[in-house]
Amino acid sequence: MIHSKILKNVGIDVNYMNNKSYQIGSEVTVKESLVQGKGVFALRDFKKDELVYVVPRGRFVKKSEVKGLSEYEKEHLDRVDVDTYELMQEPACFINHSCEPNIIEKLMPKGIEGYAFRNIKNGEEVGVDYRVRGFDDWKMNCKCGSKFCTGIVIGNFFTLSLKLQKKYLPFAPKFIQEEFEKKKKARCKTPRF
Ligand SMILES: C[S@@+](CC[C@H](N)C(=O)[O-])C[C@H]1O[C@@H](n2cnc3c(N)ncnc32)[C@H](O)[C@@H]1O
Ligand SMILES: [Zn+2]
Numbered sequence: 699m700i701h702s703k704i705l706k707n708v709g710i711d712v713n714y715m716n717n718k719s720y721q722i723g724s725e726v727t728v729k730e731s732l733v734q735g736k737g738v739f740a741l742r743d744f745k746k747d748e749l750v751y752v753v754p755r756g757r758f759v760k761k762s763e764v765k766g767l768s769e770y771e772k773e774h775l776d777r778v779d780v781d782t783y784e785l786m787q788e789p790a791c792f793i794n795h796s797c798e799p800n801i802i803e804k805l806m807p808k809g810i811e812g813y814a815f816r817n818i819k820n821g822e823e824v825g826v827d828y829r830v831r832g833f834d835d836w837k838m839n840c841k842c843g844s845k846f847c848t849g850i851v852i853g854n855f856f857t858l859s860l861k862l863q864k865k866y867l868p869f870a871p872k873f874i875q876e877e878f879e880k881k882k883k884a885r886c887k888t889p890r891f
Contacts, residue, residue, distance in 0.1 A: 726751055726789060726824065733794040733841050737823045744814040750801060750824065751812045756785035777831045778805065780873050795851060796825025798844035802869050803830070829855050830866045833874060856881070 731737025744750050761781040764772065774791035775783040785791075790810055793801065801824045802815040818824065825842060832853035840851045855863065855874050867878055 728789045728792050731792075731794055731823060733796075733823065733825070733843070735794075736792040737825075738789050738793045740818045740820055740822050740824055742820050744818040746814050746816050748814045749811060750814055750818070751790065752809045753787045753790040753812075754809050755807070756787045759783050759785065777833050778871050780833070793824060793826050794842070795828040795838065795840065796842040796844060797827065797840060797847040797851065798842070799825050799827040801826050802866070804869060805871060827866065828853055829858055830870055831855070831874070832857075833877075 725741055726738050727741055728736050728738055738751075740750065756776075758778065759767065759775070759782070761783065764775065764783060767775075767785075771785055774786040776786050778784045787810075790803070790812065793812075800815050800818050800822065801812045803826055804811045804813065812824070812826070828838075828851065832855050834853045836853040838851045838853070840847050840849060855866070855870060856877070858866070863878060867875060870878070
């Protein structure tokens with residue numbers, strides 16, 4: 699299995715990918731978070747840009763189907779298109795939001811890859827910025843503890859500063875990238891006086 703071989707190369711437990719366990723070898727683990735509920739923690743140092751985890755893609759659900767999901771499922775949904783969500787898989791579904799994330803995720807056809815967005819220390823909780831894939835108006839009182847914490851986080855990419863939007867844009871889903879381009883064109887057309 700080519701897939702297993704790749705995963706072994708990055709030190710990830712292949713059993714995890716077969717959904718037998720959500721412990722990813724010696725890389726990350728799930729435990730009580732200081733932010734909220736459960737969280738995901740690094741089990742070794744990671745250098746910036748290093749692959750930290752891979753999780754299989756989850757089931758896709760249409761916006762109209764969300765109301766029929768369990769509370770647990772609703773809590774672990776991620777936006778992937780204008781009217782489509784994805785049920786996040788363990789352990790990535792336990793990653794808390796951070797306004798100063800140390801992980802950035804790449805949506806690949808077969809899996810979601812989490813890369814170190816900066817150097818990560820062994821034992822550090824890993825966090826992603828939920829707004830990278832956000833296109834909703836949900837609000838959350840953020841307890842991430844970062845000095846850049848905005849306090850109340852609105853789950854929408856376009857609430858981020860333009861500087862952060864540009865930084866996150868390559869990792870945002872295609873529909874957000876397209877929306878960014880539309881807004882950019884509109885900005886260019888708007889007279890500045
Ligand atoms: C995908 S879950 C993350 C895992 C969650 N801690 C758990 O135990 O299931 C998302 C939920 O975690 C909580 N959460 C995540 N990041 C947070 C943060 N920075 N501040 C406060 N609550 C947060 C919120 O309740 C949010 O709806
Ligand atoms: Zn925050």
